[in-house]
Amino acid sequence: MKKLILVLSLAVVVLLMSSCTYFFYSQDGNLGYYPGATGIPVGSFSATREQWYVLSPLWFPFTEPNKRLDEVIVPEMVKYSGSFVKDLKIGYGYTFIDYLITYVTGGLLGRNTLTVEGQVFRNF
Amino acid sequence: MAMRRTPLYGFMAKRKVLGCVLVLFLCFLPKIGFAARYSDHYIGLSTTLIKTDTLGLFQGEPILQDLSLDFEATYGPPFMKPFRFRAGVGFYEFTKICLIAGMEIPIFEELNDYQAKRWGVYLIPEVEIGFSRWDLALRCEVLIPLNAIGGLQIGFGINKNLHLLFSLSYSTGLYPLVK
Numbered sequence: 006m007k008k009l010i011l012v013l014s015l016a017v018v019v020l021l022m023s024s025c026t027y028f029f030y031s032q033d034g035n036l037g038y039y040p041g042a043t044g045i046p047v048g049s050f051s052a053t054r055e056q057w058y059v060l061s062p063l064w065f066p067f068t069e070p071n072k073r074l075d076e077v078i079v080p081e082m083v084k085y086s087g088s089f090v091k092d093l094k095i096g097y098g099y100t101f102i103d104y105l106i107t108y109v110t111g112g113l114l115g116r117n118t119l120t121v122e123g124q125v126f127r128n129f
Numbered sequence: 130m131a132m133r134r135t136p137l138y139g140f141m142a143k144r145k146v147l148g149c150v151l152v153l154f155l156c157f158l159p160k161i162g163f164a165a166r167y168s169d170h171y172i173g174l175s176t177t178l179i180k181t182d183t184l185g186l187f188q189g190e191p192i193l194q195d196l197s198l199d200f201e202a203t204y205g206p207p208f209m210k211p212f213r214f215r216a217g218v219g220f221y222e223f224t225k226i227c228l229i230a231g232m233e234i235p236i237f238e239e240l241n242d243y244q245a246k247r248w249g250v251y252l253i254p255e256v257e258i259g260f261s262r263w264d265l266a267l268r269c270e271v272l273i274p275l276n277a278i279g280g281l282q283i284g285f286g287i288n289k290n291l292h293l294l295f296s297l298s299y300s301t302g303l304y305p306l307v308k
Contacts, residue, residue: 051308061276062277096166097306098244098303098306099243099303100305100307103306104278104301104305107276107277107301111276111299112276112278115276115277120306
Protein backbone atom coordinates (compact mmCIF):
# COMPACT_ATOMS: atom_id res chain seq x y z
CA MET A 6 0.00 0.00 0.00
CA LYS A 7 2.79 2.40 0.98
CA LYS A 8 4.59 1.54 -2.22
CA LEU A 9 1.47 2.31 -4.24
CA ILE A 10 1.14 5.70 -2.53
CA LEU A 11 4.79 6.44 -3.33
CA VAL A 12 4.34 5.43 -6.98
CA LEU A 13 1.18 7.55 -7.27
CA SER A 14 2.97 10.49 -5.66
CA LEU A 15 5.76 10.04 -8.17
CA ALA A 16 3.24 10.08 -11.03
CA VAL A 17 1.59 13.26 -9.69
CA VAL A 18 4.98 14.97 -9.34
CA VAL A 19 5.94 13.96 -12.90
CA LEU A 20 2.65 15.34 -14.25
CA LEU A 21 3.02 18.56 -12.28
CA MET A 22 6.61 19.07 -13.30
CA SER A 23 6.08 18.21 -16.95
CA SER A 24 3.36 20.84 -17.17
CA CYS A 25 5.74 23.56 -16.05
CA THR A 26 6.25 25.10 -19.46
CA TYR A 27 6.07 28.84 -19.77
CA PHE A 28 4.00 29.79 -22.80
CA PHE A 29 3.72 33.09 -24.61
CA TYR A 30 0.63 33.59 -26.73
CA SER A 31 -2.23 35.92 -27.47
CA GLN A 32 -5.94 35.53 -26.77
CA ASP A 33 -6.98 36.81 -30.21
CA GLY A 34 -4.75 34.36 -32.06
CA ASN A 35 -3.01 37.14 -33.98
CA LEU A 36 0.50 36.18 -33.09
CA GLY A 37 2.28 34.36 -35.85
CA TYR A 38 5.17 34.06 -38.20
CA TYR A 39 4.66 35.99 -41.43
CA PRO A 40 8.10 36.66 -42.89
CA GLY A 41 6.58 38.07 -46.08
CA ALA A 42 4.69 40.86 -44.33
CA THR A 43 5.84 44.20 -45.69
CA GLY A 44 5.08 47.74 -44.67
CA ILE A 45 6.47 51.07 -43.58
CA PRO A 46 7.94 51.25 -40.08
CA VAL A 47 6.07 53.90 -38.12
CA GLY A 48 7.52 53.51 -34.66
CA SER A 49 8.78 51.22 -31.96
CA PHE A 50 7.48 50.47 -28.50
CA SER A 51 8.47 48.96 -25.21
CA ALA A 52 5.71 47.90 -22.84
CA THR A 53 5.79 46.15 -19.46
CA ARG A 54 3.29 44.19 -17.43
CA GLU A 55 3.60 42.92 -13.90
CA GLN A 56 2.72 39.43 -12.80
CA TRP A 57 1.80 38.54 -9.23
CA TYR A 58 1.91 34.96 -8.04
CA VAL A 59 1.89 32.64 -5.07
CA LEU A 60 4.92 30.32 -4.64
CA SER A 61 5.83 30.14 -8.32
CA PRO A 62 4.92 32.23 -11.39
CA LEU A 63 4.33 28.98 -13.26
CA TRP A 64 2.08 27.31 -10.74
CA PHE A 65 -0.17 29.88 -9.05
CA PRO A 66 -0.18 33.16 -10.99
CA PHE A 67 -2.82 35.82 -10.23
CA THR A 68 -2.39 37.34 -13.68
CA GLU A 69 -0.89 35.87 -16.84
CA PRO A 70 0.24 38.67 -19.17
CA ASN A 71 2.33 36.09 -21.05
CA LYS A 72 -0.90 34.50 -22.27
CA ARG A 73 -2.45 37.84 -23.28
CA LEU A 74 0.28 39.38 -25.37
CA ASP A 75 -2.33 41.01 -27.62
CA GLU A 76 -3.43 43.14 -24.66
CA VAL A 77 0.13 44.44 -24.45
CA ILE A 78 0.80 44.84 -28.17
CA VAL A 79 -2.50 46.12 -29.61
CA PRO A 80 -2.66 49.40 -27.59
CA GLU A 81 0.90 50.19 -28.70
CA MET A 82 0.00 49.45 -32.32
CA VAL A 83 -3.10 51.66 -32.10
CA LYS A 84 -0.95 54.59 -30.88
CA TYR A 85 0.89 54.57 -34.22
CA SER A 86 -2.17 53.57 -36.29
CA GLY A 87 -0.12 50.57 -37.35
CA SER A 88 -1.18 47.35 -39.04
CA PHE A 89 1.25 44.88 -37.57
CA VAL A 90 4.26 44.49 -35.33
CA LYS A 91 7.61 42.87 -36.15
CA ASP A 92 10.87 42.19 -34.33
CA LEU A 93 9.14 41.26 -31.11
CA LYS A 94 11.40 40.82 -28.10
CA ILE A 95 9.83 39.31 -25.03
CA GLY A 96 11.64 39.59 -21.72
CA TYR A 97 10.88 38.11 -18.36
CA GLY A 98 12.48 38.64 -14.98
CA TYR A 99 12.62 40.53 -11.71
CA THR A 100 13.14 44.25 -11.46
CA PHE A 101 14.72 45.61 -8.28
CA ILE A 102 11.28 46.31 -6.75
CA ASP A 103 9.98 42.87 -7.82
CA TYR A 104 12.97 41.31 -6.12
CA LEU A 105 12.45 43.22 -2.85
CA ILE A 106 8.76 42.25 -2.72
CA THR A 107 9.53 38.59 -3.44
CA TYR A 108 12.37 38.48 -0.90
CA VAL A 109 10.40 40.12 1.91
CA THR A 110 7.55 37.62 1.54
CA GLY A 111 10.02 34.72 1.47
CA GLY A 112 8.89 33.85 -2.05
CA LEU A 113 5.37 32.98 -0.89
CA LEU A 114 3.97 36.00 -2.69
CA GLY A 115 6.00 37.17 -5.64
CA ARG A 116 6.00 39.65 -8.44
CA ASN A 117 7.90 39.70 -11.69
CA THR A 118 7.80 41.67 -14.90
CA LEU A 119 7.14 40.91 -18.54
CA THR A 120 8.62 43.28 -21.11
CA VAL A 121 7.56 43.37 -24.74
CA GLU A 122 9.44 45.37 -27.35
CA GLY A 123 8.72 45.62 -31.05
CA GLN A 124 8.48 47.72 -34.15
CA VAL A 125 5.13 48.88 -35.53
CA PHE A 126 4.55 48.80 -39.31
CA ARG A 127 1.81 50.21 -41.53
CA ASN A 128 1.00 48.43 -44.77
CA PHE A 129 -1.19 51.00 -46.50
CA MET B 130 16.35 -16.44 -4.67
CA ALA B 131 13.75 -13.99 -3.40
CA MET B 132 15.02 -10.95 -1.50
CA ARG B 133 13.88 -10.72 2.10
CA ARG B 134 11.56 -7.75 2.80
CA THR B 135 13.38 -6.43 5.85
CA PRO B 136 12.77 -2.92 7.32
CA LEU B 137 16.13 -1.93 5.81
CA TYR B 138 14.93 -3.05 2.35
CA GLY B 139 11.80 -0.88 2.73
CA PHE B 140 13.90 2.10 3.80
CA MET B 141 16.24 1.68 0.81
CA ALA B 142 13.26 1.33 -1.58
CA LYS B 143 11.78 4.59 -0.28
CA ARG B 144 15.11 6.32 -0.66
CA LYS B 145 15.31 5.12 -4.28
CA VAL B 146 11.80 6.41 -5.06
CA LEU B 147 12.56 9.76 -3.39
CA GLY B 148 15.81 9.91 -5.37
CA CYS B 149 13.87 9.37 -8.60
CA VAL B 150 11.41 12.13 -7.62
CA LEU B 151 14.31 14.52 -7.04
CA VAL B 152 15.95 13.64 -10.37
CA LEU B 153 12.66 14.10 -12.24
CA PHE B 154 12.05 17.41 -10.47
CA LEU B 155 15.43 18.64 -11.64
CA CYS B 156 14.86 17.38 -15.19
CA PHE B 157 11.53 19.16 -15.50
CA LEU B 158 12.51 22.44 -13.86
CA PRO B 159 11.01 25.10 -16.11
CA LYS B 160 13.12 26.25 -19.02
CA ILE B 161 12.14 29.53 -20.57
CA GLY B 162 13.81 31.00 -23.63
CA PHE B 163 13.48 34.68 -24.40
CA ALA B 164 15.36 37.86 -25.13
CA ALA B 165 15.68 40.31 -22.27
CA ARG B 166 17.99 42.97 -20.94
CA TYR B 167 19.47 42.28 -17.55
CA SER B 168 21.66 44.54 -15.50
CA ASP B 169 25.34 43.65 -15.14
CA HIS B 170 25.11 44.53 -11.46
CA TYR B 171 24.37 41.59 -9.21
CA ILE B 172 22.23 42.26 -6.13
CA GLY B 173 21.34 39.89 -3.34
CA LEU B 174 19.83 39.64 0.12
CA SER B 175 20.27 36.95 2.72
CA THR B 176 19.21 36.06 6.24
CA THR B 177 21.62 33.70 7.97
CA LEU B 178 21.69 31.74 11.18
CA ILE B 179 25.24 30.87 12.27
CA LYS B 180 26.17 28.54 15.08
CA THR B 181 29.73 29.50 15.95
CA ASP B 182 30.88 26.62 18.12
CA THR B 183 29.02 23.75 16.48
CA LEU B 184 30.97 21.07 18.33
CA GLY B 185 29.68 22.52 21.59
CA LEU B 186 26.27 21.11 20.68
CA PHE B 187 27.68 17.62 21.17
CA GLN B 188 29.00 18.62 24.57
CA GLY B 189 25.56 19.58 25.82
CA GLU B 190 25.74 23.34 25.24
CA PRO B 191 22.42 25.14 24.78
CA ILE B 192 21.53 25.61 21.11
CA LEU B 193 21.17 29.40 21.45
CA GLN B 194 24.72 29.79 22.76
CA ASP B 195 27.08 31.22 20.10
CA LEU B 196 24.16 31.49 17.69
CA SER B 197 23.86 34.62 15.58
CA LEU B 198 21.31 35.98 13.16
CA ASP B 199 22.73 38.00 10.28
CA PHE B 200 21.03 40.16 7.66
CA GLU B 201 23.23 40.90 4.71
CA ALA B 202 23.10 42.50 1.30
CA THR B 203 25.30 41.38 -1.58
CA TYR B 204 26.49 43.52 -4.43
CA GLY B 205 28.53 42.39 -7.40
CA PRO B 206 29.81 45.18 -9.66
CA PRO B 207 30.42 44.15 -13.28
CA PHE B 208 34.20 44.69 -13.13
CA MET B 209 34.56 42.26 -10.20
CA LYS B 210 32.64 39.38 -11.74
CA PRO B 211 32.28 36.74 -10.30
CA PHE B 212 33.34 38.14 -6.91
CA ARG B 213 30.75 39.98 -4.83
CA PHE B 214 30.77 42.18 -1.72
CA ARG B 215 28.65 41.34 1.28
CA ALA B 216 27.77 43.67 4.13
CA GLY B 217 25.15 43.81 6.81
CA VAL B 218 24.24 43.65 10.41
CA GLY B 219 24.24 40.69 12.78
CA PHE B 220 22.87 39.88 16.20
CA TYR B 221 25.20 37.62 18.15
CA GLU B 222 23.17 35.46 20.53
CA PHE B 223 20.24 37.59 19.28
CA THR B 224 21.21 40.53 21.49
CA LYS B 225 24.69 41.83 20.70
CA ILE B 226 24.71 43.87 17.53
CA CYS B 227 27.66 43.72 15.16
CA LEU B 228 28.59 44.86 11.68
CA ILE B 229 29.56 42.34 9.03
CA ALA B 230 31.59 42.75 5.86
CA GLY B 231 32.91 40.14 3.52
CA MET B 232 32.82 38.59 0.12
CA GLU B 233 30.91 35.94 -1.75
CA ILE B 234 33.05 33.91 -4.12
CA PRO B 235 31.08 31.51 -6.31
CA ILE B 236 33.08 28.33 -6.85
CA PHE B 237 30.26 26.94 -8.93
CA GLU B 238 27.04 28.71 -9.78
CA GLU B 239 24.10 28.13 -12.07
CA LEU B 240 21.56 30.85 -12.69
CA ASN B 241 17.96 30.16 -13.62
CA ASP B 242 16.06 31.71 -16.51
CA TYR B 243 15.26 34.78 -14.44
CA GLN B 244 19.04 35.29 -14.04
CA ALA B 245 18.72 34.47 -10.35
CA LYS B 246 20.69 31.98 -8.28
CA ARG B 247 19.57 28.40 -8.77
CA TRP B 248 22.43 26.15 -7.70
CA GLY B 249 25.78 27.00 -6.31
CA VAL B 250 28.75 26.41 -4.08
CA TYR B 251 30.13 29.56 -2.46
CA LEU B 252 33.14 30.49 -0.41
CA ILE B 253 32.38 33.26 2.07
CA PRO B 254 35.13 35.06 3.99
CA GLU B 255 33.71 37.52 6.51
CA VAL B 256 34.72 39.81 9.33
CA GLU B 257 32.32 40.60 12.16
CA ILE B 258 32.89 43.59 14.44
CA GLY B 259 30.79 44.26 17.51
CA PHE B 260 31.15 46.33 20.70
CA SER B 261 32.46 43.47 22.80
CA ARG B 262 33.82 41.00 20.27
CA TRP B 263 35.12 40.53 16.79
CA ASP B 264 35.51 37.47 14.62
CA LEU B 265 36.84 36.30 11.31
CA ALA B 266 35.18 33.43 9.51
CA LEU B 267 35.50 31.42 6.35
CA ARG B 268 32.56 29.31 5.24
CA CYS B 269 31.74 27.09 2.32
CA GLU B 270 28.03 27.03 1.51
CA VAL B 271 25.88 25.00 -0.86
CA LEU B 272 22.74 26.51 -2.34
CA ILE B 273 19.64 24.38 -2.75
CA PRO B 274 16.90 26.01 -4.87
CA LEU B 275 13.72 26.93 -3.03
CA ASN B 276 12.05 29.55 -5.19
CA ALA B 277 12.61 31.61 -8.33
CA ILE B 278 15.07 34.03 -6.69
CA GLY B 279 17.24 31.74 -4.57
CA GLY B 280 17.05 29.14 -1.90
CA LEU B 281 18.41 27.58 1.20
CA GLN B 282 22.17 27.84 1.69
CA ILE B 283 23.79 25.35 4.03
CA GLY B 284 27.41 25.64 5.00
CA PHE B 285 30.32 24.80 7.24
CA GLY B 286 33.42 26.77 8.08
CA ILE B 287 35.87 27.90 10.70
CA ASN B 288 36.41 31.12 12.64
CA LYS B 289 39.59 32.79 13.90
CA ASN B 290 39.68 30.50 16.95
CA LEU B 291 39.47 27.51 14.59
CA HIS B 292 36.05 26.62 15.92
CA LEU B 293 33.67 24.83 13.58
CA LEU B 294 30.81 26.94 12.21
CA PHE B 295 27.50 25.80 10.85
CA SER B 296 25.32 28.14 8.83
CA LEU B 297 21.80 27.99 7.47
CA SER B 298 20.69 30.81 5.25
CA TYR B 299 17.80 31.99 3.12
CA SER B 300 19.91 33.40 0.36
CA THR B 301 18.75 35.09 -2.81
CA GLY B 302 20.34 37.11 -5.58
CA LEU B 303 19.96 38.01 -9.22
CA TYR B 304 20.80 40.27 -12.11
CA PRO B 305 17.71 42.49 -12.20
CA LEU B 306 15.64 43.02 -15.31
CA VAL B 307 16.16 46.40 -16.92
CA LYS B 308 12.92 47.90 -18.19
